[in-house]
Amino acid sequence: MAKTTKKERELHQRALNISVGLAKTYGNAECALNHKNPFELLVATILSAQCTDERVNAVTPKLFGKYPTPEKLAKSEQEDVEKIVHSLGFFRAKANNIRGMAQQLVELYAGAVPADLEQLVALPGIGRKTANVVLGTAFGIASGVVVDTHVKRLTRLIGLTSSKTPENIERDLMQLLPPEEWVNFSHRLIHHGRQICIARRPQCTKCPLIQDCLRAGLPPLGLG
DNA sequence: ATCCCGAGGG
């Protein structure tokens, strides 16, 4: 139906160039969260909201040492979990979310983590970002592109200026990239956003993707 | 001061 315009072909080519450059630079993307199973990854990903993975990894040994299964976490005391995750920020909401999530896993799925996007998103504290991380990393299912604040910010560097909401960005990237690259691309771009293409202080002189960047040498974009 | 590998709600 829609014919391919020259601009769309250029956008596609630039995205692929960036994707190849990211792959060369960051290798096989891996989740920086320590996890042994889908349950741990799910909890750790919820806890990672608005804080670094290093800080999450600092508290998960204690958390999973005491609450290793959904069943155990479902029966936990709110106050005790709050104490364990306190250093991560948003501790009240996070404690409440992982406890409620565990309770629903027990009630609805016999304590298993569902490998399904809609079922995951229906759980408390889990949005598309967290669900896509869990599906892609723990189950190897290419359900979508992980869109966090970094991906949202950096998609404009490759020309995705029309998309604004995370859903639109995800849809555009899913059309641009092959399914086997969805999760890897996201993780590489996120690493890039933290290490090189920092929001307020982009390290353009160290950037390996400079020749494909629309904003090379221009002031930082900031958030949004 | 600024921002973080978000989610939920208005």
Next chain:
DNA sequence: CCCTCTGGAT
């Protein structure tokens, strides 16, 4: 679209 939740690193 906006706002709130929060500690910690820089």
